[in-house]
């Protein structure tokens with residue numbers, strides 16, 4: 103199955119000129135040092151070359167003079183001066199950085215450490231797969247973000263919370279799977295796009311998963327960690343804050359209790375005996391019913407620090423999630439705005455967290471909607487390590503039935519200027535640690551893979567995983583470049599194939615937004631499973647997710663004067679821009695303001711006409727996706743073709759349902775007819 107190989111297809115090189123050029127350079131490979139990671143790189147190269155060039159390269163330990171060869175090693179294995187490499191260039195590379203250089207009859211594939219060598223190897227393989235010339239390479243690169251992490255939401259019964267592509271590749275029947283082949287392949291995919299950390303179990307840690315940190319399961323965690331380690335990926339576990347009670351038999355999990363502290367210290371010691379380079383803990387506490395420090399009237403800093411202190415001797419980290427809000431809100435009480443919760447809980451704790459705690463903040467203040475403003479907590483804490491959390495799995499964006507390519511969304515978030523330290527205080531400069539000089543920082547994404555043959559259910563959803571890795575390696579890469587790369591690697595470089603797929607991907611987010619909840623208001627989904635329309639599904643429940651539509655208007659008033667006051671959580675001028683009805687950008691209008699249906703947008707349309715138009719357009723664009731996709735029949739792998747064809751059919755049904763429910767609902771509420779008379783009102 104081609105779809106199983108994702109973007110590591112290693113297709114046979116068709117262009118004869120390239121074919122012979124490549125063979126010249128890669129027939130001999132010098133592996134200058136052997137580490138587990140470099141061995142992984144060498145293995146990957148050998149497999150790829152066999153498949154792309156029908157070649158079994160000779161592997162050597164030492165360089166030689168006559169023939170060209172590929173040199174795999176760290177910068178310590180060469181004399182940089184002999185190759186025209188300046189010391190300052192190497193100094194500029196960080197530990198994961200690398201150099202690819204064609205010089206003196208060799209191609210140097212050199213990392214600052216072996217991790218860099220691995221990334222350099224994948225870079226070279228990307229070039230070969232895109233049939234790029236390699237005769238005069240001179241490429242240096244380092245990742246822009248420190249922690250580049252994947253969060254699995256896998257449960258040990260094999261299910262995956264918000265998983266849309268089968269069952270877990272890690273767990274089955276309340277245990278680890280026996281055959282870890284898929285885990286190894288997953289490690290390859292992740293490493294190929296630069297991911298360097300993973301947590302393997304759900305942030306909601308139930309009874310059985312609580313025991314992952316006991317001797318019952320640690321040997322298996324170790325086995326998995328070793329696989330990832332050989333691809334330069336560090337393993338973390340999500341833990342249960344109440345573990346001292348549930349595992350230790352203590353009567354409390356109070357972080358200030360001496361016995362609790364001791365318990366965590368011993369636990370850390372035990373874990374590190376099994377896994378000396380264990381990454382640390384991911385923690386969801388006091389959120390959606392999970393236990394946490396609030397039970398003991400302790401702050402989240404006190405809660406996180408008890409774990410951090412225990413992990414500190416081993417260099418472990420605590421990744422503490424900020425998704426903390428009252429999920430039992432009274433919808434009539436407009437002062438308890440869920441959007442304000444993370445900032446209100448964590449902002450005042452700035453400076454109180456130990457330096458091996460990292461706060462993990464969702465990109466928006468609500469919950470991974472198709473459109474949200476950037477979380478005002480990002481940048482609000484100057485003395486606290488922070489990382490951002492994206493959701494690669496498409497919980498609210500079509501669940502891998504509808505195509506929704508999220509790279510453009512993430513890119514917008516990275517580029518958003520928070521003004522936390524004046525102009526140019528972008529989100530990317532916060533999460534790469536540079537704005538506040540954070541010791542640790544980075545990006546996490548909730549995984550979208552499962553044991554479906556093609557990993558992601560919808561073959562095009564592979565682009566989200568690929569794009570996530572590439573973009574967080576370097577948020578300055580353009581969406582265009584990432585998208586093209588993924589298509590080249592997955593489908594080949596023929597224009598007839600590249601263009602339609604690119605068009606679909608690049609229009610998919612906007613299209614999904616068009617036929618679902620309008621103008622940033624969000625939700626309107628079916629409760630619980632979150633697929634398909636249900637305008638009032640959450641409107642009168644306790645979750646804090648309302649649109650306040652009535653016969654006169656719609657939207658959430660989050661202004662300072664008459665609303666919840668949420669806009670004040672932003673730095674100036676964002677706070678004023680969002681607070682002002684005139685300045686607020688159209689796409690977020692209903693997130694910040696309650697307006698009459700006749701309110702005129704910057705686009706010139708009224709809100710109600712905008713709703714009608716976008717919903718009709720959304721459906722039409724899905725029809726266009728189908729047409730474009732059909733043009734690919736016979737030109738791409740048939741398995742992938744059929745998979746996407748079937749998904750697009752379901753997407754169209756979904757889009758139509760959204761269009762009709764949303765438009766009818768707002769027609770009934772407002773009584774304002776569609777200017778273009780397109781509706782059959784039910």
Ligand code: BDP
Nearest residue numbers: 263264305306386425469497
């Ligand atoms: C929400 C999901 C829920 C997660 C929660 C979280 O609906 O399944 O457990 O986020 O991030 O999006 O903790």
